[in-house]
Amino acid sequence: MEPNETAVLVHRAAAGDSRAWEALVRAYAGLVWSVARAHRLGSADAEDVAQTTWERFARSLDTLKEPEHAGAWLATTARRESLRVLTARNRVTPTGDLAWTGMSPAAEDVVVAGDEEVRRAELAGRVWRALDRLGDACQRLLRVLMAEPPPSYVEAAAALDMPIGSLGPTRRRCLEKLRRLVDVSEARGRAHE
Template sequence: MVEPTEVADAVRAAAAGDRAAWDALVAGFGRLVWSIAAAHRLGPADSAEVSQTTWLRLVENLDRISQPERLGGWLATTARRESLRLLRLRGREVLTEDESRLEPDLDTPTPESVAVDRDRDHRLWRAFAALPENCRVLLRMVVVVAPPYAEVAAALDMPIGSIGPTRARCLERLRRLLAADGMTSAAGGA
């Protein structure tokens, strides 16, 4: 297939299901695709992957090629893009003989645990915002700042003896709000 009209005819026939036309395209352009992968200094296995993916892309787009007579350019562009994609992927790989590096880092949170923690925190703060203001102020002071009860009593103008029971009532309200939102102690709630 040297003539553009021959190439265009073969593309149209292959798109219509002609196996011989498909084989002619692979035979006519197979070396081109392979040489582009090799030009990117890919090894035999990676070159084979680029070649296979390039032909797969052609199968997926065979009936949409607007200029079938220019199939060589289309294949060259696709092979180049697939080669670069594979190089990017391989660039992210870290080769090592130290097998301990292959074990998961248990100190690094997984995306799933981050999402669960964010959801839990969002629901907790939403419930906290629904508490009366006196509870929010007391809990922020006692839990976050944690000064001695004498300072809390002075700052909130309340007897020292009522700080503990008020704190307990506020926490119970928070627990009820969280339970109403479906959060329980076992699910990471308060």
């Protein structure tokens, strides 16, 4: 969403326009959710983080200094709330959803032959295992950048507490590491056949 469009929606929502509020939620709900899940929170904790983030946003509508950057505000708030939940519970719950990779069966638009389905399932498993081996920083970055709708770099930088200029190069390095790990896993799989 364009910054000026966001600012207009924030001002309208602050004035009580429910359609403006709904438009903001539609535009940024995926970002808030992906930030919570990027911290490896389970569904219940991620829902709590999202609810708290939106509640704080609703209370802050009148006082936002830069309403055009509401997405960055939401991302930062979701990140801080996720960290608060992790600290309070002193645990991390790995997530098992692959929907954000585009490889879940629900994302299929066409019916594929049985052997193709098996191949895709095996690839999804290799990607997930490789992602688990990437480390938290790369996992967090990839999850945030794969949110639906995709966040702007300003929003992603706020969510990850990173400089905007390092997002692209870091993303490229993380994807290359992931690709290498998947390739190694695939080679091992062929060696055991």
